[in-house]
Every structure is written in structure tokens, then in C-alpha cells.
Amino acid sequence: MRTGYTLNGRYRILRALGEGGMANVYLAHDLILDRDVSVKLLRLDLRDDPNTIRRFQREALAATELLHPNIVQVYDVGEENGMQYLVMEYVKGMDLKAYIKTHFPIAHADVIQIMEQILSAVQTAHAHGIIHRDLKPQNILIDDQQVAKITDFGIAVTLSEHSLTQTNTVLGSVHYLSPEQARGGMATKQSDIYSLGIILYEMLTGTVPFEGETAVSIALKHFQADIPSVRAVDSTIPQALENVIYQATAKRPEDRYADVAAMASDLQTTLSPDRAGEARFTPQSDDGGETKVLPVSALSSLTANNSASAADSAASAATAASDPPTSDVAGKVRYKKRHPLRYRLIWVAVTLFFLLVGILIGVALFRPQMTSVPNVIDRQTASAQTTLKAAHLKLGKIHQTTSAKIKRHHIVRTEPRSGTQLKQNTKVDLWVSTGPQKYKLANYQGDAYASTAAKLQALGFRVNRESVHSTSVPAGRIMQQSVSAGKRVVPKNVTLTFTVSTGSQTVTLSDLTAKTKAQAQDYAVSHNLNLAFSYAYSNDVAKGKVIRQSPGEGAVVQEGDEITLTLSRGPEEQASETDQFNVKVKIPFDSSVTSSSSSDDDDDDDDSDESSSSSVSSASENLIQIYLKDQDHQDSSIYKQLTITDDTTVTLPFTLTSGKPGAYKIVRNGSVIAEDKHVTKN
Structure with missing residues (x-):
């Protein structure tokens, strides 16, 4: 994609950051939020590949579920002109692979500090049921403040999804691959823990534990060879810290940490003097487990070894066939020749018969009775338990998990999976839906x-x-x-x-001269303006009409601004003796306002604290109306209307015929809050 192109009318491409097997990554600028972002764009030659699109969408789905300071955040997902793209947080720095190369050797305390961030992020992913499956330094970014962030969930898989793991092929980087993945087995949380152990090994030594000429030779070492000692490379590494690597990379998943939280807890205290004399961790022996199919690329490297073994076996068989029989054997042969052929055949037949009967009886007695795990997905717990019992299986632990597809109280998945062959009376765990995540x-x-x-x-x-x-x-x-x-x-x-x-609008003032007070107030209300009045005698303008205005006609003001109008009292000779004075009144601001709200929640799980039909929210402004009664005003019409956002003091001008009182009334949001019906100069 060319520099300067604006994606979706919002993200302007600045430069390329890198290219991958599935997508290209660009630095872009978000024109709306005014910030730099990373844009991952699916390669054009792969946009019609459904498997690649599925992986790309899986990364978007997995990452948007995870909000964590050590996981690269996904801001936006979209498509333009057939191009799938992700908009992600831009991390200014380098990946962990480059960081190790640049800063090695890294202080043990810094290694632990970085690993704790990575472990915290992976723990959050596991808590959401997401296994990364491709944890490696190249997928961990380090910014200028030494903050680690995990990215690239392109081959991540949820614990309820098994389509990728059923193909018996290996995904992920072979240098960080767990033994069970190398065999083609299903990735679990312990598989991620194994990869984390290899990452810790590389941070302490600067290299990966296993190297080889081919990917298959490296994969074989992962489930055959022991992890080398990091203390052999650096004797200052505490035994407790090396033990974290040994336990995380144990060949058998059950010998590893139970979860990432346990690994993080162990790692925290590795530099403590209390663990200075700790013994070396020794896992149980690995029995190898069931050998599964490696990828096609792996089979080619194993063919030569298999052929050599077959040749050795054939050579041994040929040598044994060419050796002459010993004297004892020859004697037995000569003895057998003395018996008629019929007796020899009967003896052989009887021997074979009893041997076959013995084998069948042994198989029948000692072969375990097997059964298949039934499919109970989307059934209720009671129905699933009945089905398991009919299949001669027992109900194990019942776990709860959120699901957007399976209804509440229905089965999301089983462990082991449906179709798995088990011994009868084996326990099967159930995961029950609690409904979509809220x-x-x-x-x-x-x-x-x-x-x-x-x-x-x-x-x-x-x-x-x-x-x-x-x-x-x-x-x-x-x-x-x-x-x-x-x-x-x-x-x-x-x-x-x-x-x-949208903020306040501008208003171009009309000519209000010669307008009555009521006409001026109507104009102010329709244009969201505040009015202030003053009075003067005039021989030319009738009483009660506008003599002049400030600002004048054609002036541009903002909504909410105050306009001052001077009203006529009529000819001066008509005036009697009057008192003119001002009264200051403080208007308190009311920050609380009650509003009703209705629920848009379609979920049938109503909580008691959510059933209220009204709520109290914070008011941003108060509407104030002031009524004034004196020589120039009548209390039946509004003297002044304004909006306030804080406590406000107003000055009320009174013009009273000597000896007569005035009055005022202040209304806030429709309620009278201040009133004085007997206002005099003194």
C-alpha cells in the first residue's frame, strides 16, 4: 500500500513497518483521534484464501476480547475494497528477539520483570479461554519504557475450538514448540507454559536450547532431549531461577506448572536469599505418550533413519537364516523323522489350538472395556449425565464458562472431547454455559x-x-x-x-429597535439568547418599545450570549418622582437532576440493583427565569432568562414610584427558589 493512502477515510498510511507470511504491517495516523496506530493489512494474494481469512479474523476476535496493558490492543477491524485490515496500538520499540540481541547479557532482575509482564498477559488470555500457541520473542514487543506487549494471535485457539488441532499438523515456531505439539497433539495452556520456559531460557542465555539443520530435527529434540542447563552458560544464575525453566519445560504437561499464575508466583521469589540452597528440579520420566503424525515436511527427514533401521533388521534376519543348526537341533530333527508325519501334524495342530484358546482367554480377561465419549453439546446437564451413564462413563467436574452460541445451563464442551475412546467408568468433565459474556x-x-x-x-x-x-x-x-x-x-x-x-451556534442579530418587550423576548428564546433590559425616557419612541440594542443589528454572537436592550419610559415630562436602585441576588446551582431510563438489555438475567426505572445523573446546566415588578416591569412576564453552570449572582434594577414597593421571583428548572414581594430602596 502506498504512502499517503487514507484507509477507510480515517487511517493515513505513513510507512511500512514489516512484512509477514500472512499480512503486511504499516504505521498510520488516525485522523479522528490524532494518534499513530499500526495497520495490519491482509496480503492481496491471500485475500481469497478462506483459511487465511479465518486466521486473520481469529486474531481480531481473540485480541478484541483481551484488554490488558501487556497485550497489543486492537482498535478497529474492517474491510475496504476486498482488503481485510486490523487497526492496532502502535508500540514504539523493538521485538524481544532484537531486544535480547541488543542488550544481552540482561540483568536477572530485568529478565524477571519482563517475564512477569508476559506471564500476566498470558494469564489474562488463558482466563478468557484463549491459547496463543505461537509464543516467541518475535511476537513480544518491548517499548522504550521496557513495557512488554504480546501480539499476533493469528493462530490462537479458544479452548472450545478444535478444528485446527484435529489435523495432526504442527503450527507455531519450532524452536518454542512443546513436545505434545511436536507430536501433532492438541495445544493446551501447558503448551503455552512450555513456550514461556523456552523464552525465559533465551533471555538468560541469548540462544534457544535446541538447534538443528531441519525443523523436524529440532522438533524431535523437544520431546527426546533434556533442556540444557542455563547455569552451565552462566554460573551466576540461581538454581531457583533455573528450576523455573526446568518445570515450565517438563516433557509431560502434568509435570509443568498448573497454570501461568503458579509460574509467575514461583518466578517472583527466585532471587530471594531464602531459596539460595534450593535443589535442582527433577520431573518424572516421560513415557513418550502416543506417537502421532508429524507434518509431511517432517516425514521426509525421518525416512532415511527408518530405512536404515529396516535394512539392519533385514540384514540380521538374513544372517540368522544362513547359520547352520547346532547339534542339539539336528538331533531333534533326526528324532522327529522317526515319527510318522501324521502324528507330527496332530501334535502341531493341538499345540496351536490350545495356544490360540489361551490367547483369546487372556485378551478377554485383561483387555479393558472401552467406550466412546458421546456428543452432549448443547444439552442440559441432567440430559448429559444420563447420556454419559448410558455410555458407561461417570460425570466428572462441572465447570462454568461464557458462550455466545450456547444457551445458559447447556453444555459447551466436554473433556475429553466427544468421540474419544476411554475405559469404561472414566470421568468426563463438563463445561456449562453461563450465557454470553456481559x-x-x-x-x-x-x-x-x-x-x-x-x-x-x-x-x-x-x-x-x-x-x-x-x-x-x-x-x-x-x-x-x-x-x-x-x-x-x-x-x-x-x-x-x-x-x-455540537457546541453553540452563531447568531447574526436582527434589528430589534421599535420592538415591544414581548417581541424581543420571543426573538431571544427562538435564537437561544439572554436579554438584559435598561430604561430611558424618550420623546420619539413609544413607552415599552426598544430604543436601542447592544450589540447592534448585524453583529455576530454565540448562542447563550447576553443582549442589552434599552426600553422607552415615554416622554420625560410624564415621569413622576421615582427611586432607582439595584438588588443583588445569589442563585445557587443545582447539580442533581432526576431522569428516567429504560433497559436495553435483552438478557433474561435481571439483577435486583438493575431494576430501578429512574436514576439520578449530574446536571450540566440550570434554566433560570426571573420575574420583576416595578415601574417598568410586570410580574406576569419574564424579565430575564438565562442558563447557569455554577452558583451565579445577578443584579436586579428597580425603578419605583416613591413610596411604592417592588417584587421579584426566581424560578430554577420550573421551581421557585427565591421570592420577595416587598422590595424597597431601604
Whole structure:
């Protein structure tokens, strides 16, 4: 993709960062959020390959489920002109492979600090049921602050998915491949732990433990050869730290750490003086397990060895056939020749008969009774238990897991998988669906709409926008949300609607001179303006009409600005003796306002704390209306209307005929909060 191209009208390509077997990665700039991002673009020659597209989409799905400071975050997923792309967090730095090469030897404390970040990220992935399957230094990025971030979930697989592992082929980098994967077995959490142990080995020694001329020769070493000692390379490495590598890379998965959290806990104390005299970790012997099919590329390198073994066996057989019989054997042959052929045949037949009967009886007595695990996916627990019992299997542990496809209280998967051959009365564990994973909504009022919408869309929400003008909320900020904060919802079932401020509009003032007070107030309301009035005697302008305005006709003002109008009192000779004075009144701001909200949650699991039909939210502004009664005003019409965002003091001008009192009333959001019906100069 050329430099300067704008993807989806938003991401401007700056330069290429790297090329891979599946996709190319570019540095781009997000024009909306004004930040640098990484764009992973599926190669053009692979865009029609369904397997590659499935891997690409798997990476997007896996990464968007994982929100962790040590996992590269996916911001956006899309397609343009047939091109699949991911928009990810841009990490300025290098991968761990280059970091090891540049900084080796690395201090043991720094090694542990980096590994703890990696372990924390993998623990989060495992907690979401995602196995990475390709953990290696090239897929771990280190930024300038020595923060590690895992990327490339292209061949990651969820624990409920097994289509890739059923092909008996090996995916992932062979230098970090677990023995069970090298045999073509199914990847588990312990497979990731094995890869983490190899990464720790490389960080301490600068090299991988096994090298070879072919990928198959390296894979064979993973399940045949012992991991070399890191203390043989660097004697300053504590035995406790070497033991972490030994336990993580044990040949048998059951000898490894039970989970990543256990490995992280062990790693934390490896430099402690309390573990200075620790003995070397020794796992149980590996029995090799069932040998499975290696990839086709591996078979070619094994053919020569198999041919040589076959040749040796054939040569031994030929040598044995050419040797003459001993004297004892010859004697027996000569003895047998004395018996008639008929007796010899009978003796052989009887011997073979009893031998065959003995073999059949032995097989019948000692062969374990086998059965096949039935398919109970999407059944309820009671039904699954009945089916297992009918298949002569026992119910094991029942686990709970979220699922977007399987209904609540129905079986998501079994362990072992359906179709697996087991001894009768073996226990089978069940994973029961708790329904789709829910997300707890935050209070987004005041947040930027663009970044909030992008984050929620990546989680699966449908997001709508309603734009309104506001004099108090900056443009682009969220004013209201359709679903209240704290609500736990299923993202794919919910449409969120945000009311977003477009800021205040400009108004070009009309000529208000000669207008009545009521006409001027109507104009101010329709254009969202505030009015202030002053009064003067005039022989030319009738009483109650506008003499002049400030700003004048044609001036451009913002919505919410105040316009001052001078109203006529009529001719001066008509005036009687009056008192003119001002009264200051403080108007308190009310930050709480009650609004009703309805639930958009389609899930049938209602919590008691979510059933309320109303909620109290924070008000951003108050509507204030002031009524004034004096010589120039009547309390039946609004003297002044304004919006406030904080406690505000207003000055009320009174013009009273001597000896007569005035009055005022202040209304906030429809409720009277201050009133004085007897206002005098003193």
C-alpha cells in the first residue's frame, strides 16, 4: 500500500513497518483521534484464501476480547475494497528477539520483570479461554519504557475450538514448540507454559536450547532431549531461577506448572536469599505418550533413519537364516523323522489350538472395556449425565464458562472431547454455559464521542449518535447515554445512543429597535439568547418599545450570549418622582437532576440493583427565569432568562414610584427558589 493512502477515510498510511507470511504491517495516523496506530493489512494474494481469512479474523476476535496493558490492543477491524485490515496500538520499540540481541547479557532482575509482564498477559488470555500457541520473542514487543506487549494471535485457539488441532499438523515456531505439539497433539495452556520456559531460557542465555539443520530435527529434540542447563552458560544464575525453566519445560504437561499464575508466583521469589540452597528440579520420566503424525515436511527427514533401521533388521534376519543348526537341533530333527508325519501334524495342530484358546482367554480377561465419549453439546446437564451413564462413563467436574452460541445451563464442551475412546467408568468433565459474556457500562457523560464509540464498537456494541447544540458542553463531548452507567449488558444485543454536543451556534442579530418587550423576548428564546433590559425616557419612541440594542443589528454572537436592550419610559415630562436602585441576588446551582431510563438489555438475567426505572445523573446546566415588578416591569412576564453552570449572582434594577414597593421571583428548572414581594430602596 502506498504512502499517503487514507484507509477507510480515517487511517493515513505513513510507512511500512514489516512484512509477514500472512499480512503486511504499516504505521498510520488516525485522523479522528490524532494518534499513530499500526495497520495490519491482509496480503492481496491471500485475500481469497478462506483459511487465511479465518486466521486473520481469529486474531481480531481473540485480541478484541483481551484488554490488558501487556497485550497489543486492537482498535478497529474492517474491510475496504476486498482488503481485510486490523487497526492496532502502535508500540514504539523493538521485538524481544532484537531486544535480547541488543542488550544481552540482561540483568536477572530485568529478565524477571519482563517475564512477569508476559506471564500476566498470558494469564489474562488463558482466563478468557484463549491459547496463543505461537509464543516467541518475535511476537513480544518491548517499548522504550521496557513495557512488554504480546501480539499476533493469528493462530490462537479458544479452548472450545478444535478444528485446527484435529489435523495432526504442527503450527507455531519450532524452536518454542512443546513436545505434545511436536507430536501433532492438541495445544493446551501447558503448551503455552512450555513456550514461556523456552523464552525465559533465551533471555538468560541469548540462544534457544535446541538447534538443528531441519525443523523436524529440532522438533524431535523437544520431546527426546533434556533442556540444557542455563547455569552451565552462566554460573551466576540461581538454581531457583533455573528450576523455573526446568518445570515450565517438563516433557509431560502434568509435570509443568498448573497454570501461568503458579509460574509467575514461583518466578517472583527466585532471587530471594531464602531459596539460595534450593535443589535442582527433577520431573518424572516421560513415557513418550502416543506417537502421532508429524507434518509431511517432517516425514521426509525421518525416512532415511527408518530405512536404515529396516535394512539392519533385514540384514540380521538374513544372517540368522544362513547359520547352520547346532547339534542339539539336528538331533531333534533326526528324532522327529522317526515319527510318522501324521502324528507330527496332530501334535502341531493341538499345540496351536490350545495356544490360540489361551490367547483369546487372556485378551478377554485383561483387555479393558472401552467406550466412546458421546456428543452432549448443547444439552442440559441432567440430559448429559444420563447420556454419559448410558455410555458407561461417570460425570466428572462441572465447570462454568461464557458462550455466545450456547444457551445458559447447556453444555459447551466436554473433556475429553466427544468421540474419544476411554475405559469404561472414566470421568468426563463438563463445561456449562453461563450465557454470553456481559460488559459493565461506565458513565460516558463528558467523554469524547469518537474514542468512546470506537472502543464500544470493538466490543460488539452498536452505537448511534444524536447531535444537539449546547452552550455549556464542548463540541464532540457526550451529554447523555441511552443505557445507564453500571448496567451489565451483552454487547451484541444492545444499541447505545449518545447525545453529543455540537457546541453553540452563531447568531447574526436582527434589528430589534421599535420592538415591544414581548417581541424581543420571543426573538431571544427562538435564537437561544439572554436579554438584559435598561430604561430611558424618550420623546420619539413609544413607552415599552426598544430604543436601542447592544450589540447592534448585524453583529455576530454565540448562542447563550447576553443582549442589552434599552426600553422607552415615554416622554420625560410624564415621569413622576421615582427611586432607582439595584438588588443583588445569589442563585445557587443545582447539580442533581432526576431522569428516567429504560433497559436495553435483552438478557433474561435481571439483577435486583438493575431494576430501578429512574436514576439520578449530574446536571450540566440550570434554566433560570426571573420575574420583576416595578415601574417598568410586570410580574406576569419574564424579565430575564438565562442558563447557569455554577452558583451565579445577578443584579436586579428597580425603578419605583416613591413610596411604592417592588417584587421579584426566581424560578430554577420550573421551581421557585427565591421570592420577595416587598422590595424597597431601604
